[in-house]
Amino acid sequence: FHSRLRQLCESRGGGAESYRTMKAACDAYFWLPARAEHRGVGGIFYDDLAAPWAPDFSLALLDAALDPAGPYMPIVEIRRALAYTPAQREWQLTRRGRYVEFNLLYDRGVRFGLTPESVERVLVSSPPLTAWRFRAEPLPGTAEAELMAVLRTPREWA
Template identity: 55%
Template sequence: MWSSKLYSISAVPGASNQQAIDSLNQQSFEAFLLQTQQGIIQAAEGLDGSGRHFQHDRWQRNPEDPNAGYGITCVLEGGDLLEKAAVNISMVKGTLSAERAKAMSSRGREIGNLGGQAYTAAALSLVFHSAHPMVPTLRADVRLFQVGASAWFGGGCDLTPSYLFEEDAREFHAHWKRVCDAHGPQLYPECKAWCDRYFYLPARREHRGIGGIFFDDLQAQGPLDAEGFVRSVATNIIPSWEPSVARRRSMAYTPAQRNWQLLRRGRYLEFNLLYDRGVRFGLEGGRIESIMVSAPPLIAWRYNVVPEEGSPEAELMQVLRKPREWG
């Protein structure tokens, strides 16, 4: 995990720490997120191929206070490939609760744990749930969080398949290793391990998917060009998923395999509601429709499902219980 000292905010000569933060040019990052959102939407509509388009829903966090920020929630439902897809941005301001401040401080963010601090946040997030059980669910985000004179980047991209195809897993991880290696040789192994730790359901003793990369609390300036790395992550999300789509979308599947997909989606929702920090933070006062838009459209639960030994379903569960290195 990154050291908070290694990636501390570096002072701009003759400037205060706050001016150093301002040099990040939040307006530029916001413009980048808006442009990236539109690029992802266009690519997703092309991959879907149904002719359906994303619904665009722009909202104000507080209609009575335009300075509180806004978001744009974009959703496509009922496509040929995309049973449900959401590509969202949010640009918000607020005040940290004591609980949130304490949680952030416990991860090494030097902000104090009393709450009451003003913050700003800019984020892009997406979730693609495929109509085809052989095409994995894609989740990704990039974000910038600022409190006073401190700022941190976070983000990542991970894959949640219902059926394991080693070729897809290896290619997905190789893609993200190349992206990370362009910014630092330590990034991929750390981000991969962080992803495996984060997307874990302790009550089930299994991981949500086959991982990818994940990072949080990456301070904004230092030896690593944090903003450049985050921008690279954002522009590589769709290319990391396209090969799996191309190989799997035309495969035949059975009703039993579709039902297994719905059962695995139940685990997906369990993680979001019980363990995901972003969802829990949003539920403190965010827009519920935009928070829950990541939920799969159809889900199934059955009591004590145990896959048959040696089956493809059992093969997936082995990896989910013990993550592998795919390099």
């Protein structure tokens, strides 16, 4: 996934350093300071839509996301039918809670103040089911513990 994303950034997103720049921006922005963890395992982030390369890159990124052979859809196809345990489902709901937490506390749009309309937009964009657990920590040696290691210390994937 990340190597394909890097190729796309370098070919359509502003040059050789664009992936590194956008990955660093992603790691900096999607950070939950109160928990000392990132919201996800990484990706890219760009918001300078006035950059000369941005319109073309945005279209290319959308095409790649929707392409059945692109970097994202094969992951979905492999994982969508996997069985999961009740504990894994609880962990998923807890991670979804972190998404809502980020959107309500740290997202740029919210930091400027919530209006009645923006509250509605934030909540409607939230997952329909979430969970919050006090000091939720995965059991050592689990896939969830491995995920937390990545969320606390981002990796260079590509």
